[in-house]
Amino acid sequence: MSQIYMSGKKLFIPGPTEVRAEILDEMSKPMIGHRTEEFGQLFGRIKPKLQQLFYTQNDCLISTSSGSGFMEASIRNCVSKKVLNCVCGAFGKKWHSIALACGKEAEKIDVEWGSAIKPERIDEKLSSNEYDAVCITHCETSTGLLNPLKEISEVMKKYPDVLFLVDAVSSLGGTKIEVDKLGIDICLTSGQKAVALPSGIALASVSQKAYDKAKTIKGRGYYFDLLELKKSYDKNQTPYTPSISHLYALDRQTDYILNEEGLENRFNRHRQMAMMTRTWAKKRGMEMFPEAGYESDTVSCIINTKNIDLKAVKQKIGNKGYLFDTGYRKLNEKLNEDGKQTTFRIAHMGDIQEEDLANYLNELQNYI
Numbered sequence: 614m615s616q617i618y619m620s621g622k623k624l625f626i627p628g629p630t631e632v633r634a635e636i637l638d639e640m641s642k643p644m645i646g647h648r649t650e651e652f653g654q655l656f657g658r659i660k661p662k663l664q665q666l667f668y669t670q671n672d673c674l675i676s677t678s679s680g681s682g683f684m685e686a687s688i689r690n691c692v693s694k695k696v697l698n699c700v701c702g703a704f705g706k707k708w709h710s711i712a713l714a715c716g717k718e719a720e721k722i723d724v725e726w727g728s729a730i731k732p733e734r735i736d737e738k739l740s741s742n743e744y745d746a747v748c749i750t751h752c753e754t755s756t757g758l759l760n761p762l763k764e765i766s767e768v769m770k771k772y773p774d775v776l777f778l779v780d781a782v783s784s785l786g787g788t789k790i791e792v793d794k795l796g797i798d799i800c801l802t803s804g805q806k807a808v809a810l811p812s813g814i815a816l817a818s819v820s821q822k823a824y825d826k827a828k829t830i831k832g833r834g835y836y837f838d839l840l841e842l843k844k845s846y847d848k849n850q851t852p853y854t855p856s857i858s859h860l861y862a863l864d865r866q867t868d869y870i871l872n873e874e875g876l877e878n879r880f881n882r883h884r885q886m887a888m889m890t891r892t893w894a895k896k897r898g899m900e901m902f903p904e905a906g907y908e909s910d911t912v913s914c915i916i917n918t919k920n921i922d923l924k925a926v927k928q929k930i931g932n933k934g935y936l937f938d939t940g941y942r943k944l945n946e947k948l949n950e951d952g953k954q955t956t957f958r959i960a961h962m963g964d965i966q967e968e969d970l971a972n973y974l975n976e977l978q979n980y981i
Contacts, residue, residue: 787883
């Protein structure tokens, strides 16, 4: 499979990603009642496949929302005392903003964007016994950085009463995340990234510890009350009307990921595409933005060392049928203010193949 595009510009942005034609076809299936036996069978088929994708025996909840919905659910249901938010980019910052918006007491570890969150920083903070949850972004999409989940998980094991909440929005489905081995209490993602679905659906694995914590918390909200979601989940239902079209697509896509491509093959393909992109950038005389050794396998953030007019590149390559990403706006604004070189991003996630990426890079080098 090399060409997955239907029409319009080919997307090499970090979400939404390209969606295969057969998945779009699933979205056009006739509606069924969401309280019917047929719906229950559909939902029931999806659950064990999501457990394989997340490498977990925990429940894997589904929400008709973006991943931000499950971020809010995590904060509302799992924080009663104080939450520690790990900020190394825009989406770590988002964790902190959501916590404050939900009226929770929150503190953050704040490192320079492009630097990884080191486990010893978390250990130092948790030793105070002030916190009941830690929030971290696995792949910081704004900077193309992958935080060291395995090393951080070893620190978390020292604090069994502290919940481990992970935003894997732009990594899960492209990078192996063994939820149970890592002891993650909530691991959340959005469909429109490496899982390669149309935007509008979110997934989250939820541990028993997270459910138990939720039972102690008042004001969990309504739409994202984990206990209500679980009651319905156990009956192969959702408490509110879901996007049935997305569930059809998810059912087919998980079959493809697990049985046709295979998880290890999928992870290896993402790794190869990341290496291809880094090699291409180096040959063009450019450098990666994230700290060395912490680069993401799903999105590359590259320093514009040549001071190229990225908006002009976007227009020119757009005329060739590609959508180019000129970098995360707030990051580039800050870099400009500091007199530093800006960045651009190349996404290589989802169902994009190596041949697709090679064609894009070959075209892109005419302008960069």
